[in-house]
Amino acid sequence: QVQLVESGGGLVQTDGSLRLSCAASGRTFSGYMMGWFRQAPGKEREFVAAISKSGGRQYYADSVKGRFTISRDNAKNTVYLQMNSLKPEDTAVYYCAADPNSDYVLRSRTSEYAYWGQGTQVTVSS
Secondary structure (H helix, E strand, O other): OOOEEEEOOEEEEOOOOEEEEEEEOOOOHHHOEEEEEEEOOOOOOEEEEEEOOOOOOEEEOOOOOOOEEEEEEOOOOEEEEEEOOOOHHHOEEEEEEEEOOOOOOOOOOHHHOOEEOOOEEEEEEO
16 A cells, blocks of 8 residues: 655646655555546546656656656655646646556556545646
8 A cells, every 4th residue: 555645736827837746655656657637626537647667658648748747766755747838727636646556558547546645736827
C-alpha cells in the first residue's frame, strides 16, 4: 500500500506555469506506474498523464500534450507534473494516483488506479 500527498497547486494567470509534486510513502514506490488526473467542477475525473516505473515512458492526454511533462524521482519517492502554457480550461483539482497492477501498459482509466492522493487545486485566471 502507498499513501500519496500532492502539493504545488495555486492560482496562476493564463500562459503561466506550475509544478505539482506528489510524495509517496512506503518502500515500493518504484513498483508502481503513476498517473495524474484532474477534476473540474461538475465534470468527471479525467486522465492527464502517466509514467512508467522507471520513468522512461510517458503517456499524455491530447489536451495537455506538448504543455505538461510528467516525471518521477524514485530516490525521493516523488512524481511531478510540470505544467506550462496554462489555460483557464486547465482549472481543476489535480490528483496523483498509483497503479499497482500494470507491469508495462500505461493506463488512463480511473478504475485502474488503486491509490489516490487528496488532490491539489489549480486555478488559471484569464
